[in-house]
Amino acid sequence: MARTIxxxxxxxxxxxxxxxxxxxxxxxxxxxTEDIGPELGCYGDPYADTPQLDxxxxxxxxxxxxxxxxxxxxxxxxxxxxxxxxxxxxxEHMRSLVSIPGFMKLYPQLMREQGxxxxxxxxxxxxxxxxxxxxxxVKKQNPWPQLKSHQPFMAVFNYVGTHESQIRKRPHQAVHxxxxxxxxxxxxxxxxxxTDWAQYYDNITEMDEWFGRQIRQLQAQGLEDNTIVFFxxxxxxxxxxxxxxxxxxxxxxxxxVYVPERFYHLLPQDVPAQGTASRLVSFVDLTxxxxxxxxQKPPEWVQGTAFLGTQAGPPARYQYGFRGRMDERFxxxxxxxxxxxxxxxxYMPHRLAGTHLAYMFETxxxxxxxxxxxEGKLNAVQSVFWEPKASEELxxxxxDPDEIKNLVASPEHQTVLAELRQAHLDHVLxxxxxxxxxxDELHHRAPGKSPYELGHDPTLPLEEIVRMAHVASxxxxxxxxxxxxxxxxxxxxxxxxxxxxxxQRGTAAVQSEDALLKALVLNDPSPSVRTVAAEALGRYGLxxxxxxxxxxxxxxxxxxKHGPYLSIAGLEALDALDEKALPVIDQIRELPxxxxxxxxxNSNYADRLIDQILAELEPAKPGTSGQK
Numbered sequence: 001m002a003r004t005i006x007x008x009x010x011x012x013x014x015x016x017x018x019x020x021x022x023x024x025x026x027x028x029x030x031x032x033t034e035d036i037g038p039e040l041g042c043y044g045d046p047y048a049d050t051p052q053l054d055x056x057x058x059x060x061x062x063x064x065x066x067x068x069x070x071x072x073x074x075x076x077x078x079x080x081x082x083x084x085x086x087x088x089x090x091x092e093h094m095r096s097l098v099s100i101p102g103f104m105k106l107y108p109q110l111m112r113e114q115g116x117x118x119x120x121x122x123x124x125x126x127x128x129x130x131x132x133x134x135x136x137x138v139k140k141q142n143p144w145p146q147l148k149s150h151q152p153f154m155a156v157f158n159y160v161g162t163h164e165s166q167i168r169k170r171p172h173q174a175v176h177x178x179x180x181x182x183x184x185x186x187x188x189x190x191x192x193x194x195t196d197w198a199q200y201y202d203n204i205t206e207m208d209e210w211f212g213r214q215i216r217q218l219q220a221q222g223l224e225d226n227t228i229v230f231f232x233x234x235x236x237x238x239x240x241x242x243x244x245x246x247x248x249x250x251x252x253x254x255x256x257v258y259v260p261e262r263f264y265h266l267l268p269q270d271v272p273a274q275g276t277a278s279r280l281v282s283f284v285d286l287t288x289x290x291x292x293x294x295x296q297k298p299p300e301w302v303q304g305t306a307f308l309g310t311q312a313g314p315p316a317r318y319q320y321g322f323r324g325r326m327d328e329r330f331x332x333x334x335x336x337x338x339x340x341x342x343x344x345x346x347y348m349p350h351r352l353a354g355t356h357l358a359y360m361f362e363t364x365x366x367x368x369x370x371x372x373x374x375e376g377k378l379n380a381v382q383s384v385f386w387e388p389k390a391s392e393e394l395x396x397x398x399x400d401p402d403e404i405k406n407l408v409a410s411p412e413h414q415t416v417l418a419e420l421r422q423a424h425l426d427h428v429l430x431x432x433x434x435x436x437x438x439x440d441e442l443h444h445r446a447p448g449k450s451p452y453e454l455g456h457d458p459t460l461p462l463e464e465i466v467r468m469a470h471v472a473s474x475x476x477x478x479x480x481x482x483x484x485x486x487x488x489x490x491x492x493x494x495x496x497x498x499x500x501x502x503x504q505r506g507t508a509a510v511q512s513e514d515a516l517l518k519a520l521v522l523n524d525p526s527p528s529v530r531t532v533a534a535e536a537l538g539r540y541g542l543x544x545x546x547x548x549x550x551x552x553x554x555x556x557x558x559x560x561k562h563g564p565y566l567s568i569a570g571l572e573a574l575d576a577l578d579e580k581a582l583p584v585i586d587q588i589r590e591l592p593x594x595x596x597x598x599x600x601x602n603s604n605y606a607d608r609l610i611d612q613i614l615a616e617l618e619p620a621k622p623g624t625s626g627q628k
Contacts, residue, residue, distance in 0.1 A: 035238035052212030071250030083287025090451025091127035092324035117150035164238025343420035438528035472501030492526035503536035535573035
């Protein structure tokens with residue numbers, strides 16, 4: 001009997017794939033930092049002082065076209081950890097928190113199943129609730145001995161000193177000369193702006209020293225020859241019009257990868273061990289790449305393409321990006337680029353790029369830039385950030401890397417415009433982008449289902465929802481019949497976008513549908529539809545509509561009754577009404593600001609919005625901007 005069991009076990013072992021010995025599998029180390037673009041010496045920036053990274057780049061591959069999929073930290077990190085675009089997880093909104101399907105595993109879980117020790121002693125900050133343990137336990141102060149004794153390992157060390165908050169940290173003794181700072185053409189060239197840019201570069205130099213220390217630790221532990229090292233930032237710089245924005249300034253990141261000689265066989269033909277790679281890569285590719293480096297095929301639900309390792313795929317034709325709610329302000333934009341051109345699609349173009357975000361306005365550059373706009377002291381390029389957005393933008397990244405010339409109306413660019421517009425639409429339907437649902441509906445529309453499962457439910461008419469969002473936000477003059485039909489559609493998300501279309505078209509359009517929009521405000525079963533219809537009527541409808549509008553918006557803004565996401569929508573609508581909200585200023589003061597109704601990851605958003613509304617409606621107070 002014992003011999004029979006032994007023989008069966010031996011046969012089973014022959015049938016299973018043999019795991020590579022630890023010595024034949026690479027360790028993988030990610031050295032990451034926050035809120036920096038490719039402002040490094042090794043990327044040709046003459047103002048940067050980054051000797052450690054420059055030396056590392058000389059023996060590494062420098063990716064020229066690496067993008068974050070999101071221009072802000074939590075959605076970007078969610079992309080990385082999941083290998084799935086957060087837009088189909090319902091996790092693209094800043095500091096949101098959603099469940100994921102039970103079958104979905106995060107990359108550390110997939111690697112741990114292959115025998116890897118996975119350590120992250122620093123920042124996590126994900127918008128998703130994982131299924132089970134993600135990381136192995138590790139000492140935060142000195143993890144190196146554990147890593148050495150737990151090979152193969154995958155480790156992430158993150159540096160926080162380049163974060164947006166550190167640009168405005170005062171007092172600060174400048175090391176980089178502000179007079180020599182390179183001010184982009186969309187920023188005003190003032191001493192304040194130059195000071196912030198100089199401090200940003202000072203922070204990068206301090207990060208460079210940290211990076212050098214980590215490499216020396218790797219070498220001191222005798223691990224360099226069997227460790228693949230990545231360096232990248234989580235999105236563009238923390239300066240305004242970079243962080244949170246879908247321009248290249250918000251998405252383009254540095255990506256350096258060092259591969260020891262013993263693992264050169266893991267490099268595809270277009271990725272040299274030392275030199276540059278021009279292929280388009282983005283954060284959604286990282287999970288697939290990690291698995292490919294350990295000779296594992298990614299699960300079918302992983303959306304990225306490996307750019308290193310045995311499973312490396314061909315270069316991507318397109319890169320994609322997204323913007324959802326940013327802190328206390330809703331938005332929805334998507335983007336796609338090819339090797340040369342960058343297309344941005346704004347579905348809420350009535351919201352300003354520079355809409356007031358309390359955290360962003362803590363940066364001195366933001367406040368001064370906005371004040372100069374109010375005083376009429378900016379040129380046309382510098383003013384764009386503070387004006388309503390175009391529905392579509394198209395930029396030539398070769399001739400216009402700062403993205404200041406929108407080519408959408410250019411006759412010679414209509415072919416590439418049509419190509420990228422269609423690539424965008426195909427993409428959102430292929431991945432099942434549930435970001436086109438109002439965030440409140442995302443959480444309440446299908447109890448017991450994750451947003452991913454909701455998006456993949458064949459009963460969700462996503463094609464109709466996206467089509468209505470497209471028609472509504474393009475603001476074409478011949479769309480009235482489509483919008484009218486949309487207001488009476490059986491799906492609430494279609495009605496939501498139809499009402500949004502009237503809001504974006506202003507007085508004539510809204511008053512032409514006054515009765516139907518008022519019926520939605522009073523009777524629609526979807527609170528999100530009622531709220532956007534109320535904003536449309538409140539801003540552009542008849543005077544007699546205002547009492548019903550204000551009554552509903554106060555109701556919607558009450559988080560104790562309707563939760564955090566409808567509260568944000570109601571408060572934003574009240575803010576947009578300007579002085580029309582004055583009759584209910586006392587009720588606004590009494591609205592709930594805090595409570596167990598809030599999301600644990602965005603507990604001060606109602607508070608910020610109420611403060612902003614009151615600052616605009618009450619007599620001017622020192623330090624308030626009055627910005628929308």
